Structures are given as C-alpha cells and as structure tokens.
Amino acid sequence: MTATDAFSAGQNTQDIPSRPAAAEMPALSIDGVSHSYGARHALIDIGFTVAPASFTALLGLNGAGKSTLFSLITRLFGIQRGHIGIFGHDVAHAPGEALRLLGVVFQPRTLDLDLSVTQNLLYHAALHGIARRDARVRSREVLARIGLDDRAGSKVRDLSGGQMRRLEIARALLHRPRLLLLDEATVGLDVKARADILNHVRQLVTEQGISVLWATHLFDEIGSNDDLVILHQGRVLAQGKVAQVIADAGGSDINTAFMRLTGSTAQGGSPSS
Numbered sequence: 001m002t003a004t005d006a007f008s009a010g011q012n013t014q015d016i017p018s019r020p021a022a023a024e025m026p027a028l029s030i031d032g033v034s035h036s037y038g039a040r041h042a043l044i045d046i047g048f049t050v051a052p053a054s055f056t057a058l059l060g061l062n063g064a065g066k067s068t069l070f071s072l073i074t075r076l077f078g079i080q081r082g083h084i085g086i087f088g089h090d091v092a093h094a095p096g097e098a099l100r101l102l103g104v105v106f107q108p109r110t111l112d113l114d115l116s117v118t119q120n121l122l123y124h125a126a127l128h129g130i131a132r133r134d135a136r137v138r139s140r141e142v143l144a145r146i147g148l149d150d151r152a153g154s155k156v157r158d159l160s161g162g163q164m165r166r167l168e169i170a171r172a173l174l175h176r177p178r179l180l181l182l183d184e185a186t187v188g189l190d191v192k193a194r195a196d197i198l199n200h201v202r203q204l205v206t207e208q209g210i211s212v213l214w215a216t217h218l219f220d221e222i223g224s225n226d227d228l229v230i231l232h233q234g235r236v237l238a239q240g241k242v243a244q245v246i247a248d249a250g251g252s253d254i255n256t257a258f259m260r261l262t263g264s265t266a267q268g269g270s271p272s273s
C-alpha cells in the first residue's frame with residue numbers, strides 16, 4: 001500500500017512520512033538518481049523537481065544524459081539507484097499510477113506513415129484501452145489543441161516534419177496526462193516549425209496546466225521565465241529560474257552562464273543543430 005492509499009483509507013499514518021498537499025506535489029521529482037552502462041557513468045546522483053503547471057527546460061549537450069533520464073522516468077530502464085516520483089507516485093513501486101499521469105514524445109519518430117492522422121491516434125488509443133467512441137472524441141480534442149484539426153484525414157506521409165511532431169504531441173496527450181516529457185522535440189525542424197511547436201507546448205502549460213519537461217541542447221529554446229536544469233556529463237550543475245541560474249553562475253546570459261558552469265562552447269539555435 002502506498003502512502004496515498006493509507007491516507008485515503010484513513011489508516012494510522014504515524015509511520016508514514018508526511019506528504020505535501022496535492023497542489024504542492026512536484027509533477028516530477030528526481031532524487032539521487034544514478035545510472036551506469038557497464039563502466040560508463042551516464043547519470044551521477046542527480047536530483048531536481050518539476051513544479052506543477054511549469055515549463056522546465058532540461059539543457060544539456062549531446063551525451064549529457066537526457067535520454068538516459070527519460071528512459072528511467074518511463075521505465076524503459078530499471079532504476080539502479082535513487083527515486084523518481086510523478087505527482088508523488090514512485091515510478092518503481094507504483095508504476096501504474098505514475099505512468100498514467102505521464103505523456104512522452106521520444107526523440108525518434110514513431111508514427112505509421114501509411115495511416116491517416118486520426119488512424120494513428122485511434123490505434124494508440126486502442127493500445128491504452130480507450131473505447132472507440134471516446135477515442136474519436138479525444139482525437140478531435142487533442143488535434144484541436146495542437147492546431148492540427150484540419151489535417152485529421154491526411155496521410156501522415158503527407159505532413160511536414162513539424163506537423164508530424166505536433167501529431168506525436170497530440171498522441172502523447174490522448175490519455176490526458178498531467179506531465180509531458182519531450183526529448184529534443186524540434187530536432188531537424190526549420191525555425192518556424194520549431195517556434196510553432198514551442199508555442200503549442202507552452203500553451204499546454206498556461207492554458208491546460210500541464211507540466212512540461214523539455215529536453216534540449218538549444219539555448220534559444222529557453223525562455224526567460226522558464227525553470228531550468230543544466231545537465232552536463234551526467235551531473236546537474238545548476239537548477240532554478242533562468243535569471244537565478246545566470247546570476248549564480250556570474251554570466252550575462254544563458255550562453256555565458258553555461259560556458260562558465262561547464263567550460264563548454266555554447267550551442268546556437270540553428271535549424272541544423
């Protein structure tokens with residue numbers, strides 16, 4: 001039985017550590033997480049939280065450990081060390097509750113190009129056990145939310161790269177998650193498509209109250225009001241509001257702050273990056 005179950009069942013909770021109220025519960029909490037591939041340490045004792053209804057950028061160069069972290073959060077890999085919680089549900093011990101609240105857009109594309117936009121969504125809904133009629137309602141809802149409602153009948157093959165990405169985001173929203181993870185969601189897109197995707201995702205935060213963890217290596221995708229986590233060579237070097245991270249690092253902007261923290265050259269936001 002989880003702490004939540006015990007609380008709701010009204011049992012003696014003396015031995016159960018007190019939990020923050022639901023409104024204060026982090027959407028995502030990463031606590032003391034380490035992961036190694038054999039002798040290679042990909043993540044080293046990392047910790048941070050994503051606040052509810054926030055946009056948190058996870059900034060790191062190639063090889064920083066972002067994809068490894070996503071694989072742990074989604075349970076693709078078992079957790080070797082540390083704890084990961086989604087709205088208070090431990091991913092290792094209460095995976096059903098935790099993953100129900102989670103939507104994910106992975107780096108590689110996984111759409112069926114020969115099916116229509118709606119068929120892709122209905123197929124995914126069926127995998128989630130969503131009844132056909134409900135799935136149709138939800139498909140229309142998520143396509144409208146992500147600005148693709150006019151392409152519902154199009155073959156995915158005929159969409160642009162940016163539209164395909166938006167469809168993947170729509171698909172990740174079908175089961176109405178409260179936390180959305182996106183791993184380098186704008187890779188390979190042009191400047192306008194990148195901006196469109198970012199705008200849509202930011203709207204999910206401000207209008208729907210969805211919490212977002214946005215993994216990127218592109219500095220220009222980070223907004224001045226975002227929460228920021230800097231991951232470098234498997235370690236969290238800084239976290240907090242962007243302005244605070246810049247001030248703490250003694251930089252004048254995010255590029256100089258990153259360079260000061262890591263000694264690495266900053267990455268621009270060129271479409272080919």
Ligand SMILES: Nc1ncnc2c1ncn2[C@@H]1O[C@H](COP(=O)(O)OP(=O)(O)OP(=O)(O)O)[C@@H](O)[C@H]1O
Nearest residue numbers: 037040041042060061062063064065066067068069
């Ligand atoms: N399956 C694997 N086996 C061995 N080492 C791996 C494996 N996957 C990742 N690594 C190593 O772990 C480290 C972190 O890689 P990871 O892919 O998590 O970083 P990343 O920040 O997502 O980078 P990228 O944006 O390039 O995918 C790197 O040193 C990488 O070489």
